[in-house]
Amino acid sequence: MNETRLIELLDAVRAGNVPVERAVRRLKSLAIHDLEFARVDGHRALRQGFPEVIYADGKTPAQVVKIARTILRHGGNLLATRVSRDTARALKRAFPRAKHHRDAAAVTVIRKRLPQQPGIIAVLCAGTTDIPVAAEAAVTAEIMGNRVKTFYDVGVAGLHRLLAINEELLAARVLVVVAGMEGALPSVVAGLVDRPVIAVPTSVGYGASFGGMAALLAMLNSCASGVTVVNIDNGFGAAFAATRINRGGA
Amino acid sequence: MNETRLIELLDAVRAGNVPVERAVRRLKSLAIHDLEFARVDGHRALRQGFPEVIYADGKTPAQVVKIARTILRHGGNLLATRVSRDTARALKRAFPRAKHHRDAAAVTVIRKRLPQQPGIIAVLCAGTTDIPVAAEAAVTAEIMGNRVKTFYDVGVAGLHRLLAINEELLAARVLVVVAGMEGALPSVVAGLVDRPVIAVPTSVGYGASFGGMAALLAMLNSCASGVTVVNIDNGFGAAFAATRINRGGA
Amino acid sequence: MNETRLIELLDAVRAGNVPVERAVRRLKSLAIHDLEFARVDGHRALRQGFPEVIYADGKTPAQVVKIARTILRHGGNLLATRVSRDTARALKRAFPRAKHHRDAAAVTVIRKRLPQQPGIIAVLCAGTTDIPVAAEAAVTAEIMGNRVKTFYDVGVAGLHRLLAINEELLAARVLVVVAGMEGALPSVVAGLVDRPVIAVPTSVGYGASFGGMAALLAMLNSCASGVTVVNIDNGFGAAFAATRINRGGA
Amino acid sequence: MNETRLIELLDAVRAGNVPVERAVRRLKSLAIHDLEFARVDGHRALRQGFPEVIYADGKTPAQVVKIARTILRHGGNLLATRVSRDTARALKRAFPRAKHHRDAAAVTVIRKRLPQQPGIIAVLCAGTTDIPVAAEAAVTAEIMGNRVKTFYDVGVAGLHRLLAINEELLAARVLVVVAGMEGALPSVVAGLVDRPVIAVPTSVGYGASFGGMAALLAMLNSCASGVTVVNIDNGFGAAFAATRINRGGA
Amino acid sequence: MNETRLIELLDAVRAGNVPVERAVRRLKSLAIHDLEFARVDGHRALRQGFPEVIYADGKTPAQVVKIARTILRHGGNLLATRVSRDTARALKRAFPRAKHHRDAAAVTVIRKRLPQQPGIIAVLCAGTTDIPVAAEAAVTAEIMGNRVKTFYDVGVAGLHRLLAINEELLAARVLVVVAGMEGALPSVVAGLVDRPVIAVPTSVGYGASFGGMAALLAMLNSCASGVTVVNIDNGFGAAFAATRINRGGA
Amino acid sequence: MNETRLIELLDAVRAGNVPVERAVRRLKSLAIHDLEFARVDGHRALRQGFPEVIYADGKTPAQVVKIARTILRHGGNLLATRVSRDTARALKRAFPRAKHHRDAAAVTVIRKRLPQQPGIIAVLCAGTTDIPVAAEAAVTAEIMGNRVKTFYDVGVAGLHRLLAINEELLAARVLVVVAGMEGALPSVVAGLVDRPVIAVPTSVGYGASFGGMAALLAMLNSCASGVTVVNIDNGFGAAFAATRINRGGA
């Protein structure tokens, strides 16, 4: 039912030509697919205050700049992930405010900083090779208005480094724990804290790591309750979910 | 927005208290989740004239009879698939019209036969061990109002049996082709006819058949265009899709 | 039995040296492999009116042009899929009528447009990264004589976009639904319409998408009946099968 | 270093035989494995107020009752999951307060109800066969002090049922979304709400569902951000993680 | 083209009403699917002199006896594989000549012994748990008219047992080599002899043997040329292929 | 070369008919497969002092007793693994000295205790459900003449239990570390000690543990060097390898 016909119906109601009862019946009988004016506003709410995100992998620098231009024209902040060095350079040329986060292979353009959530998101990773994924999570969490603390290279083969930060871990509202290879770190961390742990397997490793499959399976089978898992290398997704958790307390 | 509030709004429109323009705006601003009266009627249409179906696997005879009773109370036809011998007996005791299709491990109760579609659905299978799946497809297609022809044990290792029925295959509107082991039959059939071929892998086989995985992969990789695939052992689903195709011409 | 011997046999029949009865017996006893002149004409029928197709992936521009030249010499239309930019340029230089469908990575050369089927093939895709596969399906369906409508970027995470086109989906004779990642779109679509849905998983995604395996498995396990599946990224195959379905009503 | 030696050291300090400086050095040089008195109290905190849990699968009724007796002797609440009918009966005989949650295959014994968290945990499932896993999540969440609302049989093939509860979903603090087969529900739900979604794949399905692998992969590849995943059939784990999220706001 | 029309054509040729040239053209233009009398006699030749085979797994004793009765009515020999003890007893009751090969889980009924091939088929297996598959191969090869020598429990962890039979291995025309676990035996054997080696992986093992997958992959990757492979536990198939090789020299 | 011909050659040497030089040449030219008397005595050495082992899984009590009788007739010790309760009872009836190790599902019959190795083999397991595999390792190691210390239920989610035994771990010569689920324990242990760690994945778990595959992959990808891995549930194999390591120092 398009707008014109809706107006006609209401005009008829107003004119007394269509009794209210019948108008209700007609409106009730509308199948969803007739309601061209309907909108799911949950979706918009969902995005409220969040930056727009470009997944730059597989796009040319020119394509990314073009999409970025459209986004920024409408105001708002921008996050581009999986950005090559060339694309980063192109974005910085195009937008003077753009900031390149090398470790994270990400670029951000911030127009208006979001109000910060009170809770802290802790981002840990097991080895130095896991840093890119952890950094993507950290940059994402920060631009989404969270306070972020990072703890890199605290893998389980050197427990002392992990135990040394135990108190800081207990201060976090959510923990994003990134690990490749055998993916054991989230289990150990979830045994030390009583907060939600989001585990991110990375594709770091070779041979029987099968591109992160080993770490993914380990995390899904964590003996420590309270661990949930996202896709391999999905630092962005972990930070997004962590933000939803962190906002929940507001 | 519940019905009461809708009536109030329309009453106000009729009374001239709310201008049409504003009523339109209000109705347009309704998020879908406010429309508690909305219904997706596509779904009902979808089921129109189809029998209700009980997937009996993992249910006790008593449970199946109970569900069947509810269905048949509202009229309509009934199809129960993956029925054990005990469940079949229970259904026959409870519903005198019930018919047990042994090969298909299915039971049907037909109240009112559907008008038959003009097109023929041909159901083929490669080996005798594939018959249960093929028979499930045949019984399903028939109760859904299709004319069905079955050709069993026409596997590719004995081409003569397949070539002997070539003309009959050409007369079909859709072909459901069931095969386990190497799953080669759909490719060969799709090379002989110019009609849609729905391939059904079966879990028949052992060792590297991996419960039908070998046949499934073979069918997905068919060198003959025009083949689409359903899940392993899913004779019902193949017949359902074939019915949608066969009805299309109406 | 070669032609010479066949002629001899018939000469003998004509001369009365071999009784008809015995000639029938001899011809009947011919094993298929003796019939060197036999041909399966089903195959030709199958191709009737269809364009010749070149799968250009892994071929050099020169090879593709050469094959295209052979095809076009015999008249008919041409469809080249998985065409690189270089190959597209080479084809356009060689054949002035050639048209490059960038989105689809396809080139078509149309000599004589096929008569259009009455039914509509709807082609949907979930995300913008799925467009190449969807576009391949659309171009293929069109050159095969179908009316095609495309609906891109209507993934399940934004239901409103999908519901907005519900009425148009209901108007289609067949639906080709393309999706990567979790491959959920075909299930949702098949719940909205009562027409055959051909699901095409794409290799879009990373990590545990395993090159489209995740989407493929999801589609094979669709809870919505009426869905059949083709190989990962096989837009062409989906369109081919859809054409067979669409022609069926003729 | 055992207690005796620690006392000796401190005695020496007190007696002035060991200067403070040197005692500090000695204590600092203690390797963690020398500190037999050390304890990780994070772990205890973690369990605070939570019921003790028995995973009953693979244990005899007698074994479960024995473990339960030990737990209940120390006060506290008890949750037994994956409980057979026989084990449930045995528990009820042994502990009059025991309650058997049939749908969830769980038994609870509640001594002292925990104070309720303000937030709501919504538990959804796609099909009726997914109910056991969803019910396990619901029972777990409830005994851990959460307010729980359940929405069963709201799969994506019948969108109207899902859209009808949209408003209630928006009211939840966390959502546990359970689905087998193609595992599409979490993606759709995460597109409707802006809260954390914990996806639980179930082993429901056959053939290419590979015991829940298809649903698991789909959920890991969700196109909707904000989804995290637990192991197949792990309703308990999802509720545990949801509780950690729900408590976070306190 | 049915027989009647063929007779008419030949009658017309005889009567001089249809010139030979045109009759040839007509016969040549016959599509295979018109040749209802055509038969592929290669298939029959293939079976010539071979026993009929019943794959008894998943069939009841009564079913197997019934099939056996049909086969033996037409003369010929019978081989039933994967026979349970009950089925074996039933066959022996029904057919006094039946012989139960316990190790092989096979029953044979021999009416007329086939003339023996001159070549020897050697059947080896690695461990005692592989014997059932090896024995199935041996019984099959024997009933198909081959001279068979068996060498059991000659696995690679005890090379001396294998080297002790080296001379006998060299005397074989074909070797069927059966192994589970790491499946190394065929590689070692193929390095000792210059005859065709057919490798049979068995499902013997546990854990990462994945039901014989480990042995299967090992055999497919054999560093020793001349090894070909059949499906897991397929002793029958290996013997069948070996027979084709052994007959080749005749 | 059989014995007769060897005697002939030596006779000829003795008689001076064949010069030593030529005899050497002839003997050197002997291919291994001619040496029917050759034996690999390395194998026997390997077994020296070890008990004979029966893998009882899949064997009837009677079969196991029969094999045991044969072994014990020749003296020596006996170890039967994967023993059912019935088999254990049968063995105890047959051999009064037999001892049933319930946890390990093993039975031992010791005639003459082996001299003990000086080094200690530590056997750890992560959870109580891993105990059967750990106990099999412990029983095996003990009967093979090692001093064994066991530490059960010291999984990574409760680090304090693990750290509490750190000093004892450092005293071991080899460590066998058993874990199911995410298989993280060996990585953590190998980071605490400087001795060889043999990791044993167990099939404990469900869903995405895939029968121990998750733990196996985790262990193969251990970030801690010094870890080697055996097959899933292979407690026996781990103990066997540990014994070889422990004996090495003698």
Next chain:
Amino acid sequence: MNETRLIELLDAVRAGNVPVERAVRRLKSLAIHDLEFARVDGHRALRQGFPEVIYADGKTPAQVVKIARTILRHGGNLLATRVSRDTARALKRAFPRAKHHRDAAAVTVIRKRLPQQPGIIAVLCAGTTDIPVAAEAAVTAEIMGNRVKTFYDVGVAGLHRLLAINEELLAARVLVVVAGMEGALPSVVAGLVDRPVIAVPTSVGYGASFGGMAALLAMLNSCASGVTVVNIDNGFGAAFAATRINRGGA
């Protein structure tokens, strides 16, 4: 036992100091690993008359030429497989007799043609993209002294092309059947002939072909007995095995 000690023993025999009987006992008691002079001449026999083979994949042109030079210095024929265009050019420059088989990506250098086996090896392939593997098989078979006939592009989707060559197939002693995608051709061929069929899966395909896995599984599960399988793309191995079969009749 080194040569010196052997000479001493024989000297003692000749001198009558060691009785023949005792010398025999000593020689018999030699463990294989003492026989430093032993050699397995089966291996050499195996290679007799065969060309030396270089697997050129992953080697530089210079490396291949160097290995080839060493081989050809000792006489004999040479086969280099998986040869790049650069390597082929380098070989032709270095060895004037070298012949580059473009289709097969192989180079041969023939010094002395082997006597031809009487039997024919037929090499078939399903599609044009399978030709490289089939051609590798053909070139290999030919240089190994077999008569070879090739039949390319006879896939199962166009049965007429396959049936047209049926008689020629029946004339072969062994058949090497190459196919990618669904790998159905070997099953169909093995149903038409009574000779050994060696199936070669190729990595041709995309998506769910998983690099040839689909074809491999299909072939292992062939419903037609008499099929054995080699590794994906292993044209060389198939030809090698076929040669062993073809030589067997000599």
Next chain:
Amino acid sequence: MNETRLIELLDAVRAGNVPVERAVRRLKSLAIHDLEFARVDGHRALRQGFPEVIYADGKTPAQVVKIARTILRHGGNLLATRVSRDTARALKRAFPRAKHHRDAAAVTVIRKRLPQQPGIIAVLCAGTTDIPVAAEAAVTAEIMGNRVKTFYDVGVAGLHRLLAINEELLAARVLVVVAGMEGALPSVVAGLVDRPVIAVPTSVGYGASFGGMAALLAMLNSCASGVTVVNIDNGFGAAFAATRINRGGA
């Protein structure tokens, strides 16, 4: 508890203000995460005397040189594995003592040679293509202070080469056995010796070797006890574990 507070506590003890008893209680009640001075010295011990290791894969020459400079500044030896030719050149320019081990793709810089362990580590590989992994193991074992003997190209298809070195194998304290393809070598070797065998699968192979998966599975399923396994291509890890074993005797 930081150092200041620890000093205060001890001062109070010394001053008699805090009784020893209470001080003990306070120290005992310290949770590990309060002990900021704690350190796990097991880890340091573990590394004692070992070289620092750089895994150079995926790092630029400049990055590797920079890390190396830091390491060497603190004294000690250096091992860089998976080094490209460019990185090797850069290291040799930067550190004159650097030695490039071409076969192993490794560079070592040795400041002070470690005292040699008495035991020998034997490193075997099956084919020439496995040499890089074997050489990495050999270089690693040597720089860690072991005596190393290498035996390359002793695969199971040519047993004579393996048997020829049997005596030398028996002299080793540990054996590292490297093999790709079917991975059979460790089983055969473990049958010849009574020492620990560490098996290293390599990614050598194609098709169904699945990047070393076939060899890995074979090794995990070895029928010869005493074999343990490391990750695919992990020569370094095998040597590290072997060193731990070899040091054990000290």
